[in-house]
Amino acid sequence: MRALAQLTLANTREFVRDRAALFWTFAFPLLFVLIFGLVFSRDSATQYEIGLVNEDASPQAGVLVDTLEAMDVFDLSGGNLADEIASLEDGDRRAVIAIPSGWGASIDSGSPMPVDIHYDETRQSSQQVVVPVILQAFEVVDRTLTRSQPVVRPAFQTLRSERLSTIDFIVPGIVAFSVMNAGVFGAVNIVSLRERRVLRRLQATPVSRLTLVSADLILRMVLVLAQSAILIVVARLVFDIRLNSDAGSLAGLAGVVVLGGLAFLAIGFFLGSFTKTEQGFFPVAQVVTFPMMFISGVFFPLEFMPDWLRPVINVLPLTHLAEATRQLMIGGATTIPMGVAVAAMAAYLVVFVALAVRLFRWE
Amino acid sequence: MSVIEVQDLRKTYGDVKAVDGVSFAVEVAEVFGMLGPNGAGKTTTVEILEGLRPRDSGAVGVLGMDPGRDAGNLKRKIGVQLQQVSLYPRLRVAEVIELFASFYGRAGVADHLLSLLGLEERRRAFVKDLSGGQQQRLSVALAMVNDPPIIFLDEPTTGMDPQARRSLWETIEQFKAEGRTVLLTTHYMEEAERLCDRVAVMDHGRIIATDSPEDLVRTHFAEDAIEFSQRNGLAEAEIESLPAVVNASIQGDRVSMFSDDVPASMAALLQLGQERGEPIQNLRLRRATLEDVFLKLTGRTLRD
Incomplete structure (x- = not known):
């Protein structure tokens, strides 16, 4: 030995x-x-493409959309959920945020519905940059809408994009x-x-x-x-x-x-x-x-x-x-x-x- | 008591008989030399004794063990220095010694060996930064890591300057004084004369003569040697026909002649030179040496 x-x-x-x-x-x-x-490397841009699917016409949803649009690091595009998820799978979106129909009304009734955040779990930057910035935007909306308790409840939906x-x-x-x-x-x-x-x-x-x-x-x-x-x-x-x-x-x-x-x-x-x-x-x-x-x-x-x-x-x-x-x-x-x-x-x-x-x- | 016994050892590489029926025995605490030019079969013989090469035939015993059958046990008990090994260049001197010591389950031997071989100051030097002579001394130190009773040294002073050579000779004499047996190959005549109790003169895979250096010279030369330079006027046969001359050899412009009666031979030589208009220069009288013995026995010099 x-x-x-x-x-x-x-x-x-x-x-x-x-x-x-x-x-x-x-x-x-x-x-x-x-x-x-x-x-x-395709991540040379400093902006992240985010899909925003808004199925709710309430004023609260309007505030959330405005807040996200104000974030410089996000390049927002809208559409229906199926198309946006497909884009995420293809690697053309870093995350997709889906505001469900009736969300504004659910806040008014005191039990807010969750807002889905879809992202690709295989990308480190999605977890470490994109998701935290989205959550930050949500907090801004919380303060704007209520000043008291959180109303934007995120629900994380992960997937693995196919495109490499x-x-x-x-x-x-x-x-x-x-x-x-x-x-x-x-x-x-x-x-x-x-x-x-x-x-x-x-x-x-x-x-x-x-x-x-x-x-x-x-x-x-x-x-x-x-x-x-x-x-x-x-x-x-x-x-x-x-x-x-x-x-x-x-x-x-x-x-x-x-x-x-x-x-x-x-x-x-x-x-x-x-x-x-x-x-x-x-x-x-x-x-x-x-x-x-x-x-x-x-x-x-x-x-x-x-x-x-x-x-x-x-x-x-x-x-x-x-x-x-x-x-x-x-x-x-x-x-x-x-x-x-x-x-x-x-x-x-x-x-x-x-x-x-x-x-x-x-x- | 013999610690090395070799009977009719033979080893052939293709058509070349590297070792062609060699027999000798080495006694305990003896320094035994194998003297001969490159290619004489010294290294092959030694490497068979060390268990590094298989033999074709013959009986070999080292410390009572057969190197062909019991090499594993034998290797623990012997010290070996090989020719032309260039050790780990980026290891430090003390690191190499401790590495080799670990093969024998030993540790902490570097200090002692470095002072024995005069390498204390190079302890932290990288092997690649050592001089040729220092590398040779390191390889002798490695042969000592297991404190062996028998040490095999294969041309240990090759590449050393005269001072380093003399210092290694003293180390080898110390080995002998400690009761160790040393088997040494060399093509330096002075080395064999100074160190060896007995010398085996080897050429073309055979041992031509085995005896102490003094007896080898005495047996083959009762005479003294007269050396001189000439242009090329005198032939070997002519010189041998001079009075009292028993043997002569010409190497380039240098002539050695051996005489029973130096004054008679020298007078006749000078007279012959004068008659022929051949200047006899650098005339010198000396005792015969092993080199002369080798030349007489093989017709070649050691460094051919």
């Missing part, structure tokens, strides 16, 4: 003291997110792509240790191969998790990407990231057993990872790919990792079911671990 802890510590020190490794692991994927986010923005689609792809790179290129550590004859030197000590590999795995898995977490948190804070933030989805996401990371690390070990030097490893790893970045549905939906390429795309490990990551992060229909994606990554892991063990050389 002491040996495992010390080896993990040694690998960690080697990593954090290597600025290039830090850049490629953390800053590079983040740059991708920032660049794509700035290009594709480009950045919603791309961030899970970048997470998957970064896991692939961290995995495949992470294997360079073993290649480098072998090239510098450190593996030979370690072979002359009682430390076991299992301990050696475990120490490497621990660091690599911590890195892919940290990398994914940073990417997702930054994308969420800066670009308000859609994210299923329930514990189940997040745990599943962590599991998929680790599974994908292990599978790609095994692929990296396999590639590393054919290259003698660190310099020789990089081009080989590039040849394997670079094409996948473009055809595995990282940046473009798989539907955009030509049919003749689909059989190839469907077996690539990055396709499965990207689809699984996207499904867990933003939900919705995908072309590959979750079970298939997980099974495919597990298969890659088993096959390439077996090959890597078989081809392993100390020198």
Whole structure:
């Protein structure tokens, strides 16, 4: 155990003291997110589109409508409820406020009817900005109408919009792509240790191969998790990407990231057993990872790919990792079911671990 | 008591007989040297003893264990320094020592080893910032983390300046004084003469001779060596035919001839030079060395 802890510590020190490794692991994927986010983010406007459905002709309803219209951050549009909800589902509205028929009369009778606020729960800004501003408007109306007790009772109706923005689609792809790179290129550590004859030197000590590999795995898995977490948190804070933030989805996401990371690390070990030097490893790893970045549905939906390429795309490990990551992060229909994606990554892991063990050389 | 025993050891890589029937035994608290040029089979022999390479045939025992069968237990008991290892560049010196100590379930050994190898001041330095000689000393320190009774040193002073080399020689003498056994490979003649109780001279995968450095020289050279430079007027056979000369060799413009009767040989040489108009320069008289033994036995110099 002491040996495992010390080896993990040694690998960690080697990593954090290597600025290039830090850049490629953390800053590079983040740059991708920032660049794509700035290009594709649709939330650049400072106004939020709000649907207002007013089915009540009372003066009280008039006050509420006037108050909402006076809020600069809202771009109001009216219509019937069905159309506005459809627009919300399409992502063209941030929220829909529905004043029911007879609302003014219900206030007069002393038991006010609720006012529905429909919003998209997958958008952080809806919960953190749009809804609070609406509630603020409601308080203004309360004071205008009664000065005593609240009469505008909000009722929250949440839904999940189907339409995804480009950045919603791309961030899970970048997470998957970064896991692939961290995995495949992470294997360079073993290649480098072998090239510098450190593996030979370690072979002359009682430390076991299992301990050696475990120490490497621990660091690599911590890195892919940290990398994914940073990417997702930054994308969420800066670009308000859609994210299923329930514990189940997040745990599943962590599991998929680790599974994908292990599978790609095994692929990296396999590639590393054919290259003698660190310099020789990089081009080989590039040849394997670079094409996948473009055809595995990282940046473009798989539907955009030509049919003749689909059989190839469907077996690539990055396709499965990207689809699984996207499904867990933003939900919705995908072309590959979750079970298939997980099974495919597990298969890659088993096959390439077996090959890597078989081809392993100390020198 | 022998702590290392090797009988008819053989190892072939493809067509190359790297080790071709090597036998020797190393006694406890002995410094045993393997002397030979690169490619002589020293490293292969040592790495088989360390349990790092399988052998083709022959019997090998280290501390009574067979490195081919019991490498796991053997590795706990031996200290190993290998050639051309470049350790973790971004670890500090003391961190590397503690890392290796952990493989043996030990801790807190860095201070002692750093002072033993004269690296106290480099304790917090990154490995990549060490000089070549300091890196060599660190790799010797790593061979000591488990306080082993046997230490294998594979060309430990390569790349060291003369001062660092002498300081490591003192450390190795201290190992011996502590009762440790040292198996050392080298292609430095002075190193073998200074440190080794016995030397095995190796070439082309075979041991040509095994003895103490003094006895090796005495057996092969009862004579003293006369060295001189010439332009190229005198041939080897001509020099060997001079009175009392038993053996001569020419390396470039430098000639070594071994004589039973130095005054007679030297007088004849000077006369021959004068007759032929060949200036005899940088004339020097010295004792024969291991280098001469090696040259006589193999026809090559150690650094070929």
